[in-house]
Amino acid sequence: MQTCEYCLKIENLTVAYGKRVALENINLHLSKGEFHAVVGPNGGGKTTLVKAILGLIKPLSGNIMIFGKPQKEYLKENTIGYLPQTHSTNISRVPLKVIDVVLMGCMGYRGLTGYRKDVIKRVEKIMDMLEVLDRRNNLFDDLSGGLKQRVLIARALVSNPELLIMDEPTVGLDVKAQKDFYTLIKKLREQLNITIIMVSHDVGFVFEYADTVVCVNKRVHLHTKHKDELPKDFFNRLYGYDVKFVDHRHGDPDA
């Protein structure tokens, strides 16, 4: 059997909304088992890239291969764990319990009258791993920002994905919650051996935790492993202003 070292291969991808081109001629190869971060300015096409990978947007042209298979074929047989931007959802409109939110990740397994016992067991196992099982009967909207993110990660992981994609998961979290979040992601990578792609605004955190960083602003401007490899004026060119790396370890004696 042929093994594939890339989790994602994107070739000549162009996406447009009407006449506005959001992504132009994207070429990207991301390795298996690593934590890849995607950074870039607002409106630079980061979320569009994620949606194109997930098949939620039809590109104008280009080719996407996931774990060596054409995107459509892969998505028919497998699911990708997805954690969307919180502000793009209507979470507060639907008063669902935490367990029901996590069960969303198993929609394809829902029978006519509900979920099978083995599905519920798997969901509870993942919830326990993410330390949210004791909140199963709480209303999702009543949870804190950090706990909500844990629940949404549980939802993304219940289908046993090989690839987890997160779109700005730390927006709205304080520094402590952000640090907890990255620690959790590190733990999950070690336990589940999955590939992670994360869109983020926080360049400082990203360079601290990610294996590779992809800078996107309509095109891929850089794909690197170390912040030292960045040209001096790189962020000025990408964002239009200088970006300072903030040390997030303040107040943490173990850091």
Place this chain on the structure above:
Amino acid sequence: MLITGTVTLMLELFKYSFLQRAVVVGMFTGSALAILGIVVVMRRMAFFGSGLAHIAFGGIGLAVLLGISPFPVAVIFSVCAAVFLGYLRTQNVSEDTSIGILFSLSMALGVILLSLGKKGYGDLTSYLFGDILAIGKYEARVMIIVSMIGMVFMYLFHDHLAYFTMDEDYTKLMYPRMKFVYFVYLILLAVMIVLALKILGVILVSALFIIPAAAGLIVGGEYHRAFWIALAFVNVSIFAGIMLSYFLDIPTGPAIVVLEGGGFFSILFLKKK
């Protein structure tokens, strides 16, 4: 007094078939619309639903002009309008604006066509405010069957619709058939709204799918519990409304709506205390 009144009404129900029909049809239609309405309220589509009812009025006018049964035409008219609304959305016209335009256009068309039709303006009030006591046997059968289809559909897909309301992209990713399920939901909603015009008419019908659902969500607090509360709320309102209209000799539809509205605001204020 209340117990004696209830017993008397129950005995009357067995005597008059039109009253039996009114209660049974009211409860079936009300139950189906109450549970379909929970998704309407969560997705903030109240204007959409109310708009569909008003758009159906154009179909009623057309049927009266052609001298054919109005409700099948109204159903087709509303379903076509729902599809046309989807098309307008792709033409950069917002859903609110499209409904606002089609709403008044269809009402105006309905009034003109009714005035040109053989029956003239005589039937206008029954189309605007409905008459549950005038439902015939055939209509009752159709309404009960469609209501049962609506309830079975909601039993099977209530979770999917909640997920779709909460997070459209994620739901489409996890369940690629979701767009089709939502399309069927919209068609069922349009058909149920048009059928319910027989009970409450164009003006009042939104009370059936908005008030019980809103009460269910407020009292229930949780999505699944909201269904049971909405069902209890709508059935008590319809039964009490028919009873009230029978004893006080007042129009049945408005009696149901007044009880629903009163019940909703009582719940709201009691909940705040």
